[in-house]
Amino acid sequence: MSGHENKTKPTGTPVDEFIAHVEHAVRRADAEVLDEMFRRVTGAEPQMWGPTMVGYGAYHYEYASGHSGDALAVGFSPRKASLSLYGLTMQPEAAALLERLGKHRMGKGCLYVNTLKDVDVEVLEELMRTGYRYVTQQLDQSRPPVHQHFxxxxxxxxxxxxxxxxxxxxxxxxxxxxxxxxxxxxxxxxxxxxxxxxxxxxxxxxxxxxxxxxxxxxxxxxxxxxxxxxxxxxxxxxxxxxxxxxxxxxxxxxxxxxxxxxxxxxxxxxxxxxxxxxxxxxxxxxxxxxxxxxxxxxxxxxxxxxxxxxxxxxxxxxxxxxxxxxxxxxxxxxxxxxxxxxxxxxxxx
Missing domain, CATH: 3.40.50.150 (Vaccinia Virus protein VP39)
Incomplete structure (x- = not known):
């Protein structure tokens, strides 16, 4: 058991309520579109992780250091400066898709987009699909063998x-x-x-x-x-x-x-x-x-x-x-x- 605890956990706050209270009008509209896309692509019901992150699905990780925990599989946060997108950049298909995405910036483990108008939403949807598949099938260390079978x-x-x-x-x-x-x-x-x-x-x-x-x-x-x-x-x-x-x-x-x-x-x-x-x-x-x-x-x-x-x-x-x-x-x-x-x-x- 690790002595380090992941501080970002599901909160139980309704996602629709969170999105409705996003102050920036463009950010709020983009959040509504992203929520619909993530729900449709992943088939997962959204959860709030911490106060500002909307997650779809989850995975369990264990590092050689002994650190382990659970994290959202994919998701987003409508922050003031930009939209932060999580779990979309680790899969093998990501590099080629990012070249076609449009205007964006990369951060540690996340993707930053100013507005959805700056990107190709079909490419973004494919990033969601392949990212979710990679995280839940390749990174999730809690999946039992029978799930892998199916x-x-x-x-x-x-x-x-x-x-x-x-x-x-x-x-x-x-x-x-x-x-x-x-x-x-x-x-x-x-x-x-x-x-x-x-x-x-x-x-x-x-x-x-x-x-x-x-x-x-x-x-x-x-x-x-x-x-x-x-x-x-x-x-x-x-x-x-x-x-x-x-x-x-x-x-x-x-x-x-x-x-x-x-x-x-x-x-x-x-x-x-x-x-x-x-x-x-x-x-x-x-x-x-x-x-x-x-x-x-x-x-x-x-x-x-x-x-x-x-x-x-x-x-x-x-x-x-x-x-x-x-x-x-x-x-x-x-x-x-x-x-x-x-x-x-x-x-x-």
């Missing part, structure tokens, strides 16, 4: 035909089990590349995807840009085991093959309850209990070997859900072994 798998995830078929079968099970009206606000938690939401898109009014894997979020965002996912789909960086519950509310929350990765399942279910409006529905698809062979290929896997249906029913009741029904949904074939997947649906009390 980051690496994201680029080719949709190339396995069975994944799209499994998503279609699950969506069919959900629409059969629940009385969807087409007006539902859908949140898919642990969404990966958004395959289940793609299959449900025509049955709901809006889609929000949440995943803790930066690689998966990037793949999902690319699908939004290409039109494979509906226009207006939001992509969030969200981990309910360690992070705060967002203020947004939903009518339908779907979690497909997620809970067996979660250590503190009751905490996550309590987060689901908060996120769903009264009378809204939860749909959980997961593996029935198995012998551990399903994840034998995943390095560092420390989750559950499937989920007990009876235990899940108890957890849902404790979390504030009712009318729980659990039924068979589909099977996943792995090297000749069939692993049953169930669908649990419940209504928020």
């Amino acid at each position: 980051d690496a798998a994201a680029a080719t995830w949709d190339q396995e035909p069975r994944k799209a078929e499994e998503a279609r079968l699950l969506a069919q099970s959900i629409t059969t089990a629940l009385p969807l009206t087409g007006a539902e606000r859908l949140l898919e938690y642990g969404a990966g590349t958004g395959l289940v939401s793609q299959a449900l898109a025509s049955h709901v009014a809006s889609v929000t995807l949440a995943d803790s894997s930066e690689g998966m979020r990037r793949a999902a965002q690319e699908k939004v840009s290409s039109g494979a996912l509906p226009a207006g789909t939001r992509v969030w960086d969200l981990d309910l085991e360690s992070g705060a519950v967002p203020a947004d509310r939903f009518d339908l929350l779907v979690a497909s093959l997620v809970l067996h990765h979660v250590q503190d399942i009751p905490r996550v279910l309590a987060g689901f309850h908060t996120l769903i409006d009264a009378g809204g529905h939860l749909a959980i698809a997961d593996l029935d209990t198995e012998d551990g062979s399903f994840h034998a290929h995943v390095p560092g896997f420390n989750g559950h070997s499937g989920i007990s249906r009876d235990q899940l029913t108890e957890w849902l009741d404790t979390a504030g859900f009712e009318d729980t029904t659990i039924r068979d949904s589909f099977e996943i074939d792995k090297e000749g072994t069939a692993f049953p997947v169930f669908l649990a649906t419940a209504r928020r009390r």
Whole structure:
């Protein structure tokens, strides 16, 4: 444990409130644009770090000296003299992008811009994207191996035909089990590349995807840009085991093959309850209990070997859900072994 403590920490101050009180009108307008860009590019909800720094995502660092701590992954500060941008200059792509950026200055670990009118915002957006990816994937020393597994798998995830078929079968099970009206606000938690939401898109009014894997979020965002996912789909960086519950509310929350990765399942279910409006529905698809062979290929896997249906029913009741029904949904074939997947649906009390 280091004797040096990082004094810049999250404060809990609402970011919108901070931006609204920036005195300089141009600086305030630029801050609003930067906030929208960082949210969209990273999929992370912003946090105030100290009194003036807005951060998106975080990473843990450990130095050979023994000094360690946590810091914002990327972000900005609308200071009086200029806009300070953080986390955008360390990635291999940065040098070439900075040549095309426009008028700027470099500081120790940050980039200074007088106003967004001085720079190419498309280049700036690419700096955000590559910077966030580099910090969260290469510098973050807290990422467990299983997260690294999903980051690496994201680029080719949709190339396995069975994944799209499994998503279609699950969506069919959900629409059969629940009385969807087409007006539902859908949140898919642990969404990966958004395959289940793609299959449900025509049955709901809006889609929000949440995943803790930066690689998966990037793949999902690319699908939004290409039109494979509906226009207006939001992509969030969200981990309910360690992070705060967002203020947004939903009518339908779907979690497909997620809970067996979660250590503190009751905490996550309590987060689901908060996120769903009264009378809204939860749909959980997961593996029935198995012998551990399903994840034998995943390095560092420390989750559950499937989920007990009876235990899940108890957890849902404790979390504030009712009318729980659990039924068979589909099977996943792995090297000749069939692993049953169930669908649990419940209504928020």
